[in-house]
Amino acid sequence: MKRQTTLHSDAFNGQAKRFKRNNGAGSSHSTVRVWTANSIVSGMNLHTDRVQNITRALSKWKSVTAQTPERHSNTYTISSTPFVSTVPSLDRSQEIVIAEAIKGRSLFITGSAGTGKTFTLLKLIRTLRSQGKQVAVTASTGCAAVAIRGSTIHSFLRLGMGNLSLSKARAITDANVSFQRLLQKTDTLVVDEVSMIEGHLFDLMDVVCTTARKCNSSHKPGEYDVNLCNNTRATFGGLQIIVCGDFFQLPPVRSKSSNLCFAFESAAWKETNLQVHVLPRAHRQSCNSFVGMLGEVRRGILSQYTRRVLNASVIGTRNLQPELSRKGDMLQFTKLFPLRAQAQSENMYRLNALPGFTVRYKSQFFSIKGQNSQNEFGSVECLIDLKQGCPVLCTKNIDESKGLVNGTSGFVVGFVRANKWNKNPCRNLLTESQARDLVDSAQGSHGSILSNHITGKMPAILPAVLFDNGTYSIVCTATWDKSDSAGQLVARVPQIPLILGWAVTIHRSQGMSLSLVETDLSHAFDFGQAYVALSRCKSAQGLRIRGYGPGSFRVHPKVVEYYSLHAS
Structure with missing residues (x-):
């Protein structure tokens, strides 16, 4: 060696x-x-x-x-390389999130790109662990998992590709005694980039956690530990669930067998009764006008000012020096x-x-x-x-x-x-x-x-x-x-x-923070695609747009409805 x-x-x-x-x-x-x-x-x-x-x-x-x-x-x-955050301290909305987490509430932390969602999670995780809580830190993607120093949700919950049936996932978990012990010792499950998790996968997560925490290693498979869940229906086996993400960004890749696109459409999400917290302050972009423009693009409603800013960034297809x-x-x-x-x-x-x-x-x-x-x-x-x-x-x-x-x-x-x-x-x-x-x-x-x-x-x-x-x-x-x-x-x-790596798809860029971005939105075809591309950039000065069309700024109607009801 x-x-x-x-x-x-x-x-x-x-x-x-x-x-x-x-x-x-x-x-x-x-x-x-x-x-x-x-x-x-x-x-x-x-x-x-x-x-x-x-x-x-x-x-x-x-x-x-x-x-x-x-x-x-x-x-x-x-x-x-150590993880260094550019956010110096918690703002008021972030402090409220951590206070609610300390109380044991299950939370959904959301907000536009660059509002410090990941930074808040890191502070939250550190706070809960300092109080002796066992916190499982996960994310839907590898990059997001590294950012919060955790593992992917697929890896932690032994989900494989995430295409198992609920009954098969229950049977596999029921036979894994060591995994049951791990989840029984866990107090809080954190999931970042929840917007990339489809509805079936979120239900699958619930089934795995519930099965593992109801099965006690001293019992035969299928016997329940009433001390954990009081033998009543508790989503995720009674775990405190803290999920984070922005559904206005790109939707998850949905499997052919699933009719549920978003996690918030799943039965587990609705039964968990997550407390919604919207982080309003942008930290990635320091220019208020650029932040305002991104907010309009996020919701698909563009003012004349935003259109002027976008037009000023358009460089067309000409060769540039x-x-x-x-x-x-x-x-x-x-x-x-x-x-x-x-x-x-x-x-x-x-x-x-x-x-x-x-x-x-x-x-x-x-x-x-x-x-x-x-x-x-x-x-x-x-x-x-x-x-x-x-x-x-x-x-x-x-x-x-x-x-x-x-x-x-x-x-x-x-x-x-x-x-x-x-x-x-x-x-x-x-x-x-x-x-x-x-x-x-x-x-x-x-x-x-x-x-x-x-x-x-x-x-x-x-x-x-x-x-x-x-x-x-x-x-x-x-x-x-x-x-x-x-x-x-x-x-x-x-x-x-x-x-x-000279050029990447907008889908792959989600989660990146870039100083200089050149993008072509004329062929944007998915919901949230334009918003993800533009919000990767830290300033309007570092942004170049090859072109865009009237259909470039699409927002999924289900996302608009969810936020109007739960995150207004």
Whole structure:
């Protein structure tokens, strides 16, 4: 292990030193031939001159290489970036929220983007724990979970993909004694980004919590502990529930079998009788006029002033000269698009302009029952092209403890041959034994054609990524699985869990806070899409709009109705 650590640290240092010596002033070329199992390399010239921001990233790596990297899973953690909030203290509405939480009330904390919802949650969690409460901290997405130092709700409640039937979830929980004990010791369940949770999933959460807290480890499965719930119906098994989010943002992805789009439509939400608290003060955006404009976009009612501000931000489709900061650096606008194809097109344009060879990773699709298609794995790219120096985003939770979750950004700083890297620490690899177990459970046979193919050998070359939080990781193949309602695995797709990061979809940008945003709203098709895109930006001065139409600012009528009744 130690030998490998030294090998890859030295190799990475060598790349950094060569790059810094060139510093963009010229190119150094070496011929590299790479053979891959699931990858194709286009071109053979390795350039060591790169864009300005990767220079800074490599310089940052050089400054910390004197430290001893901590080995964890498939990552080297070079530094730990603390969570720093820009909100100096609680405002009055936030103080009221925490006071009600101390009383044991179940709460729904909401408000427009940038009003300090996550900051309030962190303060609330710290306060409850200081009083001896056992608080389970979760969120609907990986990025949101990292922001509040918790885990995803799917992981904490053992929900898998969240498509289990209520009866199946009840049976699985009823048989898991250790999980029952965990929830029986829990006092409060916190769920951030609840707006991304569909109605069926919220009911599923209720069933799991109720089943676990009514089942006592000293009883037989199905027997209830009357001391926990008094043998009466109590949502979430009597847990204090604190959920947070903004339903005016993008709606959740609804499963085909569910008729409930939003969490507030679920039976569990209605029975829990959550106390609603609206945070009115914006902290992300300091300009009151910009905050007011975002408030109108949020509700889909635009005044003449707001339309003038939006029109002033429209740049059209003309080619723009690069904008420079006061220091002379080129300003990098993060581009947000409604459609995935638009983001892919922009990313490929930028990738082709970057010198160096291209490494292509091609996904594979394996179906056990032959009834699924790769189209059902919409978040997994069939082809991923990477170069040294390109920005990337994680598309899967790689290591939550190190902040490497869905949405974490970084830069590819090089590539490592797989035979030089011990793949054992890499999670979610398709090993031979996993493949046999997978096929045997469905077909009961060894050595079939499917067994040979589903092994999913690791690509011969792996990307080395320096993430923005200071973590340096060799990113290995991950897998995306699909299960049926009984929890049985029916399909699997292995792929590198990265995408290019010059441009992202508006959906993926939710939760980000950006200084410079360029967006195209002319093809906005979903409720809340325009609001999410515009509210990612901290100021009107950092906003550029390619275009928008009369249908760009859509708000779901059910959301308007809910807020008018419960959050006015």
